[in-house]
Amino acid sequence: MLSVAPMMDWTDTHCRVFHRTLAPHARLYTEMVHANAVIHGDRTRLLALDPVEHPVALQLGGSEPELLAQAARIGAEHGFDEINLNCGCPSDRVQAGRFGACLMREPALVADSVAAMIAACDVPVTVKCRLGVDDDHDFGRFLAFIDTVADAGCRMFVVHARNAWLQGLSPKENREVPPLRYDWAYALKRDRPGLQVIVNGGIATDDEATKHLDHVDGAMLGRAAYHDPYLLHRLDVAWFGGALRTRGELLRALRPYIEDQLARGVFLKHITRHLLGLFAGERGGRAFRQVLSEGAHKPGADWSLIEQALALTQSPAVAA
Structure with missing residues (x-):
């Protein structure tokens, strides 16, 4: 699977239509939208979706299973092909709302949320997460988080292969300072072959993205795909065939x-x-x-x- 990460203020519907033109086979993601905004906000704007975007996923933020379930149902009714729960964003605002990366310390709550979302909609529910938060450097703890959520029905995990530091680093620094540990994502796929594992974080070139396919099911590109969008086109052609267009x-x-x-x-x-x-x-x-x-x-x-x-x-x- 080739996919483009959800990026705040960037991956709106215009961006996604452009990326679809470049990469017909890629899975696209919306910006993160809080469940409350989906339920009570301007859905015409927040859930804007052009038919050419499919397959496209709605990424939700939140930590209340009932609200997430309601938002997931609305997202599926609006035509999204996947609902993704954000368990990786480290910003102060997200932490204050008790969602994003801090949810990695509450695997039971994430599992309850995923189970409620699965029951509420008829499209796949997936999770995007980090390896851990702050000084969590125990692979067993990471694996236990995955297992708990998988037991609730989640079959696909997008793993941003770094820890998230909840104090002392900005969101930008959290994308660059914590060291990348792709081997954890590789080990997850090896130990849990029945799960679909997509690796994310620090992927900047065609070769880097392609090499991950030796170990996991796919690669998710973030800022590299935005700042050099032709990279998406080259990868789509290399992975899925077709003619390279100018x-x-x-x-x-x-x-x-x-x-x-x-x-x-x-x-x-x-x-x-x-x-x-x-x-x-x-x-x-x-x-x-x-x-x-x-x-x-x-x-x-x-x-x-x-x-x-x-x-x-x-x-x-x-x-x-």
Whole structure:
């Protein structure tokens, strides 16, 4: 399985449609949405979903089984193919709400939540977790967490292969400072072969992602897929077949969607912010980003701006 991680403020529906264009076989994830927001908030915005996105998962935050069950049911009714419970986010706000990574210290509560969610909806319920929190360095404790949740019916775990430090590190530092221990995810798959194990964290290249397939069932890419989205396309072709398309071809394939969104009143900037890395490291990449960044917010900005940016990537006079 190739998948793109849930990323706050990034993996909205426009981003996911773009990623689907790049990677037809990838599993896509929403930003984390709290169960209360799903139940009481603006579902049209929070659960926005274009048909081309499938397969796509809704990631929920929360720690109250009854609310999570209700939110899972709503998510499934809105067409999501999977409901994923966040047990990995380390932010202060998330901790204050008693969800995210701190739930790894409450495996029974996670199990109750998963069981309630499974009973409430007819799509798979999965869990995204860390290896542990703070100074938890006991593989047995990690395995016990997995076993407790698996006994409740969860068959797929996305393992961000680091600990989460709940004090002293920012969310950004929590993605970089705690050491990666992929061997724990590998050992989980070896010891529990009946579970589907997807590894996440620190995967930045085609080779790194592919090597994980020797040990686990798939790889989930995060910021690398966002900042260098063509990586997604290369992996999709390498893993699942098909012809490698140019960046320009892929971007022009998005034109009908973009023009439809503009006709619906969406501002171009809300879409193009996800496209800025498409030519990362390529000739004209900087100029491409600059044209879109400076022009997409202006009134009346339309597809012609994207063609203007694309033209700069094909000019021999423009540097990377």
